[in-house]
Amino acid sequence: MSSSSVLFDAPGPRSKRLYAAVGVASVILLLLALWFVYSKLDEKGQLTAAKWKPFLTGVVWTEYIIPGLIGTLTAAAISVVFALTLGTLLGVGRLSATAWIRIPCGVVVEFFRAVPVLMMMLFSYALYGYYEWFPSDRLALAAVVTGLTLYNGSPNWSARVCTRCRRARTRPRSRSDSPPARPCAWCCCRKQSLRCCRPSSASWW
Amino acid sequence: MDVISEFFSEYDGLGAFRSTIYLTVLSALFALVIGTVVAVMRVSPIRVLQVIGSAYVNIVRNTPLTLVIVFCNLGLFLQLGINLANPDSPTSIDDNNFRLAILGLSVYHAAFVAEAIRSGVNTVPLGQAEAARAIGLPFLKTLRYVVLPQAFRGAIAPLGNVLIALTKNSTVASVIGVTEASAVMKVMMENRPDVIFVVFGIFALGFVILTLPIGVLFTSMSKRLAVKR
Numbered sequence: 213m214s215s216s217s218v219l220f221d222a223p224g225p226r227s228k229r230l231y232a233a234v235g236v237a238s239v240i241l242l243l244l245a246l247w248f249v250y251s252k253l254d255e256k257g258q259l260t261a262a263k264w265k266p267f268l269t270g271v272v273w274t275e276y277i278i279p280g281l282i283g284t285l286t287a288a289a290i291s292v293v294f295a296l297t298l299g300t301l302l303g304v305g306r307l308s309a310t311a312w313i314r315i316p317c318g319v320v321v322e323f324f325r326a327v328p329v330l331m332m333m334l335f336s337y338a339l340y341g342y343y344e345w346f347p348s349d350r351l352a353l354a355a356v357v358t359g360l361t362l363y364n365g366s367p368n369w370s371a372r373v374c375t376r377c378r379r380a381r382t383r384p385r386s387r388s389d390s391p392p393a394r395p396c397a398w399c400c401c402r403k404q405s406l407r408c409c410r411p412s413s414a415s416w417w
Numbered sequence: 418m419d420v421i422s423e424f425f426s427e428y429d430g431l432g433a434f435r436s437t438i439y440l441t442v443l444s445a446l447f448a449l450v451i452g453t454v455v456a457v458m459r460v461s462p463i464r465v466l467q468v469i470g471s472a473y474v475n476i477v478r479n480t481p482l483t484l485v486i487v488f489c490n491l492g493l494f495l496q497l498g499i500n501l502a503n504p505d506s507p508t509s510i511d512d513n514n515f516r517l518a519i520l521g522l523s524v525y526h527a528a529f530v531a532e533a534i535r536s537g538v539n540t541v542p543l544g545q546a547e548a549a550r551a552i553g554l555p556f557l558k559t560l561r562y563v564v565l566p567q568a569f570r571g572a573i574a575p576l577g578n579v580l581i582a583l584t585k586n587s588t589v590a591s592v593i594g595v596t597e598a599s600a601v602m603k604v605m606m607e608n609r610p611d612v613i614f615v616v617f618g619i620f621a622l623g624f625v626i627l628t629l630p631i632g633v634l635f636t637s638m639s640k641r642l643a644v645k646r
Binding site for chain 2: 218219220227231253256322323335341342
C-alpha cells in the first residue's frame with residue numbers, strides 16, 4: 213500500500229466529497245447488479261427451499277461432494293510428487309554440460325510449456341484407454357495426474373530449479389564455484405535451490 | 418498420412434484453430450481493458466473501489482477456469498437470461514456459447530492482467546509519481562500521463578505470460594460446446610484411436626506454433642521497450 217499512496221495527495225475538502233460520491237455510486241451500482249441477479253433467480257424459482265434442500269441430505273455429500281473433493285486432492289497430491297521429481301530432473305538436466313542431455317531437456321520443457329494441460333489430459337486418457345494400461349476405474353485419475361505432472365512439473369518446477377541453481381552457483385562462491393563446478397552442480401545446488409523454491413512452489417499446487 | 422488429410426478435409430482442423438485464435442485475441446483485448454480498470458481501482462484513493470478490486474482479483478483467481486466458463490453458460494445464459502447473440506439467427510446457440518466463452522476467459526484472465534499491471538506500477542520509481550503530484554496532476558492524470566505508460570512497459574513480460582496462458586486456456590471453452598482445437602482433437606481421437614499419437618502431435622504442433630512466437634515476441638519486446646533507468 214505504501215507504493216500506491218504515493219500516487220495521490222492527501223485529499224482536501226473537494227476531493228473528499230468527490231471520493232465519497234464515487235464510493236457511494238459504486239456501492240449503489242454493485243447493489244443494483246446483485247439485486248438484478250437476485251430478482252432473476254427468484255423469478256426462475258432458484259431460491260426456493262426445495263432447490264437447496266439436497267445440500268442438507270447426507271447422500272449428496274457422501275456420494276457427490278466429498279468423493280469429488282477427495283478426487284481433486286488425490287490427483288493434486290500424486291501429481292505434486294511426480295511433478296517435483298520430473299521438474300527437478302529436467303531442471304538440472306537443462307544445466308548439464310553435456311549437450312545430449314541439455315538440449316533434449318530443453319525441448320521437452322518448451323514443448324510442455326506450449327501445449328494446453330487439457331489436451332495432455334485428453335491425450336493420456338485416450339492413450340491409456342486404448343492400450344488398457346490402467347483399470348477402467350482408475351483411467352480418469354491416471355490421465356489427470358499425467359496431465360498435471362507434465363504441465364506443472366516440466367515447465368514450472370524445472371524453470372524454478374533452473375534459475376535457483378544458476379543463482380546458487382553464482383552467489384555463494386565457495387560452495388559451487390570450486391574447479392569441478394559443473395559435475396557437482398547437482399549435489400551442491402540441489403539442497404539450496406529446493407529450499408529457495410519452497411515458497412514459490414506453494415502457489416501453483 | 419491419411420490422418421493429416423482428414424485433419425484438413427473431414428474435421429476442419431484449421432477452422433478449429435481459427436476459433437482458438439479468435440477466442441484468444443478477443444479475450445485478450447477484453448481482459449486487457451477489464452484488467453487495467455481493476456488495477457486502477459486497486460491503486461485508487463477510494464476505499465470502496467480498492468476493496469471491490471481486490472475482492473474481484475482474489476475471488477476470480479481462486480476459482481477454476483472451468484467453473485467460470487460453465488457458470489457463464491448455466492448461470493448467465495440459462496438462469497439470468499443473458500443472451501449475447503441474435504436469437505433469430507440459425508447459429509444463435511453456437512454464437513452465444515462462443516461469446517459467453519470469450520466473456521468467461523476475459524473475466525478470468527483480467528484478474529491476472531490486473532496483477533501484472535500492478536506489478537508494473539511497482540516498477541515505476543517513486544520519484545515519478547511524486548514529480549507528477551508536484552506539478553499538480555490529479556490521481557487519474559498522474560496515472561494516465563506518468564505512471565501507467567511506464568507500468569505497461571514494465572509489465573510486458575508478465576502480460577506475455579498471461580497471453581500464453583490464455584492461448585492454452587482457451588481450450589477450456591470446449592466444456593460449453595465451442596468447437597475449438599481441443600474439442601476437435603477429442604473427436605478425432607475417439608474416431609481414430611489407432612493413430613492418437615499422430616493426432617496429438619498435429620494439435621500439439623499447432624499450439625507450439627501459436628505460443629512459441631508469442632513468448633519470443635514478448636521477451637524481445639520487454640527488453641526493447643523497458644524504460645532505461
